[in-house]
Amino acid sequence: LGVANADEGIQLRVSGIEAPIVILGPSTAAEIEEIIKYNLTASVSEISFARQLQKALQQAGRKLPVHIEVDTGMGRGGTMRGEALKLVTDISKLSNIIIEGIFSHYAASEVIVPGNHRQWQSFLDLLGELLSAEIEIPICHMDNSGAILNYPTFKLNMVRPGLMAYGIYPSEQTQSKATVLPIMSFKTTIILLKDFPANYGIGYNSTFVTKKPTRVATIPVGYGDGYGVILSNQGEALIRGRRAPIIGRISMDMSTVDVTHIPECELGDEVVLLGAQGNERITADEIAKKARTISYEVLCALGKRAPRVFLQQGKANAVSPRLRRIFVPDEEKSISRIDNIIRHCLQTRARNEELGNAIYYEMFETLFGKEDRQLELRSAFHYDIHIAQMPKSKNNGQSYFRVNTRISYKKMLKNDVFMIGCAADNKQLAALFEDPLCEYRWLLGAAKGADIARDFSVENVRVDNRKIPIAEAKKTARGYEVWCGADFLKEKLNTEVKIEIEIATKQAKENKIFPAYLVYPTRGVEINFDYQKAKLKNVREEGFFAGRHPEPVVTSGKGKFVKVKVSEREWIFPTSGVI
Template identity: 65%
Template sequence: MTLRNEQKYRSWVEVDLDNFTANLREIKRLIGGTVDFMQTVKADAYGHGAIEISLAALREGARMLGVANADEGIQLRISGIEAPIVILGPSTLSEIPDVIKYNLTPSVSDAAFARALEEQLERSSRTLSVHVEVDTGMGRGGTMHSEAIDLIGHIKTMRHLTLEGIFSHFASSETMTAYNDQQWLLFSGLLAQLQQSGISIPVAHMDNSGAILNYPDQKLQMARPGIMTYGIYPSSDTQNKAVLKPVMSFKTTIVLIKEFPKGYGIGYNRTYITRNKTRVATIPVGYGDGYPFILSNRGEALIRGRRAPVIGRVSMDMCTLDVTHIPDCTVGDEVVLLGRQQNEYISANEIAAKAQTISYEVLCALGKRAPRVFLQKGKTDAVEPRLRRIFVPGEEKSIARIDNIIRHCFQTRTRNEELGDAIYYEMFETLFGKEDRQLELRSCFRYDITISQLPDTAEPRRRSDAYFQLRTHVEYKKTIRSDIFMIGCASDREQLDALIEDEHCEYRWILGGDDLVIERDFTVEKMRIDGEDIPIIEAKKTGRGYEVWCGSDTLKPKINQEVKIEIEILTKKAKRNRTFPVYLLYSANLKNVRAESFFAGRHPRAAISASRGKSINIKISHEEWVFPTSGVIFIWDV
């Protein structure tokens, strides 16, 4: 029997991204076009796979993502997600360094945490957005409603905290109660009081899934849907208030079929004794996979569109099904523990009722050891292996594991272990140096380098004959982390390496030439961010070269946002050094200019177009990327 692709696994969770998208569109219809939404992806997106779910939600317009702790936020950050990530609960003091490092948005429930956060931000010259959580009756996280004004006033005095949001949480929004009304009145009253006091907080959010369905007229700037995005109604009372589609299925296969005579004990402690001759199928799923032990002798599965009862105890790694009434089933057949098969359907709520729990726990627990298979238009869009889901950023064993995977990839690609290792070590030395270095994502690069003769009036004839004048204009987009920048010029490789290590160094240059002086022959003509000229604060010679520091208080609101950076530099280039490894605008008196390209990354070669005597253009699309060591070397004759 030919197995489907997913059946390579002992068990797997299918996540239907089309249904997830449909649910988000239904939610957007309910909340209206003027209300934003935060996608709640805590607990690995309720077991669905936080990374892929986050990406799908952001494509549908999610303004923010909500997680439970710093580790969950870090997992999204290292996966390339740059959207705001809010930690929906109190953080520990030990999490603060990671909250700052990965630009997460913590919720603040007390002044002590706010002070600790402010102190560490001040030491790192960073600012960070925060949301204040207010306890209006949940009795869990958040500052007490009566103390919220004082806490907010305290936070407003802190220079490194930006008060971006305020939120509360309903205790029982899945049913319509007077207590919900009381909570809403407390929170909306607090917002009115803040407004009267002249305190503006851009984002307020309180509506979770139950509130979106039960209280459609209570709208703030943002809603915070959770369980309903995954196709589960918060309660039976809300089922007629929206059209939701289930997103998760949990599947496995039959690994063994045996027939037992009457009176045979099945499983540990023989809790099930066959009453007649019984055909029993074993599946490789147990409570170690999140299938509840309490479903022993009471759970059901779907095989060939029919229900098969669980008989005997659910073991750690296996359980057994009575398939006597399904005589045509065989080893390798698909088994559905959650989801649809033909005309039958087992819902999370059905499992929860039998397991005496709630659907939230069912979704979070099922498939702990299973990969997530993401489906779009009925086809596999992505498979998230278990390794990716258990990766712990910054943890030594995880880093070593990832390093070994990368090295193995190079060895496999080159079909040569020695060559693969050589490329691996060269790449890491080039990108990270001898120690780990945080790389930054920059996009929409453009280099314009204009070469011209040095003016005779400005330089002695000897220098004019030996050097060209270079005017370099570089522009790109990136997310800035500070309101102060440094542009550095080194006279040798050692100084250049020292500049690279400074996180404030925005652009680096190395000036070659026996009689060139970096503080004289290197000039920063212009530094602009989003079209605004940024003044030079200080220019000085240091042990690592010549440093030009720029900054402005007007940049503070732009911190942690993507901006367009433009830098213009005037310097010199020795004529005898006949290469220049950048985008080049060259004058007509340069002879026989040739381009030699070397690219590595998502696209093997960039598109290069040349206009003889004028310019050479290098272009890659926005979806592609290259390693920093990629580029084009231009060679000319003098």
């Protein structure tokens, strides 16, 4: 998704959007903290910003992608074409920055002019120089709506359809190139109907005076909603499928419409200022011509204070509240305010302040820990456990079961390195839980003869079906740590991936309990416990699942297996699991 600045990106993030978000305008130093916090992709036009971003990323222990903008003739944002190769080379040496994309912008793509060809060739030449310098950049983009329609052969591997995505043509020249349908409308209702005699002034300064008895409808839309004053006495509205003129001066919050020729209209009738009603349609281009501007400005301005209703197959699917798009409170105050609201709601719901507080603190510590760490979500969680007798040898004394596990799940990848840990005791296990880079934890215990480095083996690690090598394995104060990573994971940061981990270890036979815990909110769970080679006669499961519909489906084969499954549609909360 493309946005103009960090604020717009934040609006999408706080609305729950997890897709990659590129800031297309030149990013500023003041935005760096928010760029990192909300996983936004900055546009870079000069090296000083890149170095500031690099420093901040190092301090945060993070890596982020950027797109580099090149000025090939627009004369606005981007590094100059002659300086682009050096800038890319310099940024490629910054270890915490991933050059994901490079782009430029046409100055006049809505019309066919020689300048567009010059810009295109200039950008192509730069890509060739980068290739010669053995610098590969995954995403290259230049086409906006005008270029998509006017220059079908000018194609890279990403395009930026802005205006045409709303069903508006960038120019008359492009109207024959494709069929686009307007998807945006701006509507209101009649809030007042009045009959005026002849020679009656309407609105501020009486810029419209009735020439005959006139029926006037008042609508709650004005220049405060982006419907400009310039449309006074020349704009139009659709009511009951007919056009009606805007009369009088448009006020901040209200406008007036002549409905004398629509005698059947009533209070509450729909009024369309942009869009279709019946066989009539008012387009953004039509409004732009009357306002002596361009359709881009009309679409950006309209409806600033109105809720946005998103339609899916003709039906309302979601509503964006008023003002949410343009106001995000200060982060610290915002979180504190939200916390207070939630705590108050729980107190009210429990009808007891003390109980409400207890629920609040238990819920927040369960989900976010004792610190305000980022919530990590997982889905499609599968855990296969195979337990069997150990092969006979003089070293194990038949006091252990052999255990092979395979775990797989989907999550948003936040780091290109991670750790798999084995603890000898609960203190070490607790330390592993505190490390956000630890993907999997095992408690071997400190039984006689146990050696966590010898008895815990990471057999296979894969991300999206690609094998991840082990970079380092070592004993530490918190147990045995196996660190994994791969360069290709940098390309998958902030995207959903499938992680698979296979472990070979053992468990003391004297320990009659085998726990499988969920420590993250997880959607869809399947746990399989296969014990047919362990020569066990009696195995019983005890599940404890927290969620809206937490009852699992349990199937078993006596002497063989136990399977516990929760629907892929259901969320299960932390501290759930099976023993």
